[in-house]
Amino acid sequence: MSAELLDPEDVSPPIPGDLDDLEESHETDPSASDSPLITRSPTPPIANLDRPRRPPVYYATLPIWKPTYKSQFISSRGNEYFCEVDEEYLTDRFNLTGLNTEVPYYQYALDLVTDVFDLDADDDLREQIEKSARHLYGLVHARYIVTTRGLAKMVDKYKKGDFGKCPRVMCEGHPLLPMGQHDIPNLSTVRLYCAKCEDIYNPKSSRHAAIDGAYFGTSFHSMLFQVYPALAPEKSVRRYEPRIYGFRVHAAAALARWQDQYRDDMKTRLRDNGIDVKYAEESEEDDEEDDEEDEQIYDTKGDKTAGDAASARMELGR
């Protein structure tokens, strides 16, 4: 904890006050540091209760405010996607299995992340250790966010829209989730997953574009919707139809018809397995009309028969 690092010399001058006040602040402190809300609150996180209490010498009672590494990391610019990893999670060696080979200066980095770092290092070394600490935090973060508590924290952030909104017009600003395309670090940067169109996008800010995708991992967002299936949004069949002077463009429309066929095939396939797939538009009549319109266009070329649909299915089989 931060207070252990504090030498008496670092401590601010004594502030006169009675002991009851101090006792109170000590009691509120542990809960504050555990809370998932990361705020730069002016209440100083002081020593934890487990430490043997010093005799009530005045100079040591109210140390200057020193934020934990984690809270500092979370609140710094560009790190808005991260959530705060629990202290207990971070200190459980089992959760860190294998990371010691991945992170240089592993022990120092871990000390820094858990706020027990007390090495007098020169600037160069210090910088490297800080870099390692960031890397370590990211890798632990990837493991943490697929745990129950981590998922809950990320769901909160998701609901607040901390990860941005889907750029696709038809998704109407659906909130995104961060993810990586690889679980191995240094392979790709962070991407954003939209649950509505089930596609992945690049973050629009260059600050976020520099974050390693492995700090979120490939499994997290899928895990989130497995654990919270109710959060999965209603899917939509709406799509952009390119038009020239009001007329649909043949190439795009032909692809759209093919895609509709593909979707219908998937629906029948799933219905055969007893799963009903619902799209947002299907409760309304609009979509039906659109489909009919498409079919009518088809009809002008000839009868659209069952054989046509069957052939499409056959071709898809390849």
Add this chain to the structure above:
Amino acid sequence: MSSSEGAPESWISSFCSLMGHEFFAEVSEDFIEDDFNLTGLQSQVPMYKEALEMILDVEPEDEDEEEEEEDEEEDEDEILGDEKPAGYRRAGDRRHARVASDLSVIESSAELLYGLIHQRYITSRPGIQQMLEKYEMQHFGVCPRVHCNGCKVLPVGRSDTPGQETVKLFCPSCQDLFTPPNSRFHSVDGAFFGTTFGCLFFMTFPDLDIGPRLDSSLSAMSPNRASSLASMNNQVSPDIPMPGQPAEINGVRTVNFCPGLGIGKVYESRIYGFRVSERSRSGPRMRWLRMKPTNIVELNEALRYEGLHGPADNDGDTEMGPSLGSAQNSAIAKRKKAPMRRRRLNPDQMSINGTEG
């Protein structure tokens, strides 16, 4: 603008250099001066004449000329709260009544008028050429979709009527529409670009390369990324085209037809490396949106129909260019191809004969 201190900047170029107006092309004055190009705009834009004068940097004209326009402008003046009976009106009075607040009305009218002219201009030959230059310089940004590999996008509107929706970006690689990332464009009207422009642009320049750009700075994180990616998607590599693909499909060159779609370009969610099953409650449901047939010939609906039902009446429309049928296309297709090739060659021979003889 420091460069043009001597000659005052024209309204058009100052408008186009405003913050948030980076997508606009500078409409040539010749285009605006041609009345044909402005057909029908008079009824859409309040204070049309003043707005047009402002755009063209013309000093307000004399009274007698203005009087001709009076009829059209009367209703606008009433909107502005001029309570004098209509009979009283003299052009001179109206000029006195024109105050600073009027100027801002004209300014906004001018912007609306310019936008509507712009919508028409960028579908004209010089306009689309100008937009091509802007497109190639990546003025409009790139597609945010990961599998589009930073494909350049075009500004389009979803409506041709002003005041309905803001400008959107059209990606030719996934044929989808995106919101501009920068919020400064969230106040630009989409009608100033129009619904037609996006598609017309790519049909005007069919050879424009919209394929993946591997030099994309977004993907450059590690040198061995490309190789590792290739090993990760152990599916049919999408970059290697299937044999027997036609050069053109439905009027679009095959290489330029939605290169960002199809197997390998569809995101599959995985948990610990295992794909999430379709049968899962939160399994994939939107794969169709980013799908494209591996064999592009499947999109030739006329050919497919003929393969099933025999040749339809040849009314000319059903012939879809030199369609190199794959194995699935039966003898009918082959029979069709022979005369088609002959017919296609004929004009060439004719012209050769013409030049020689």
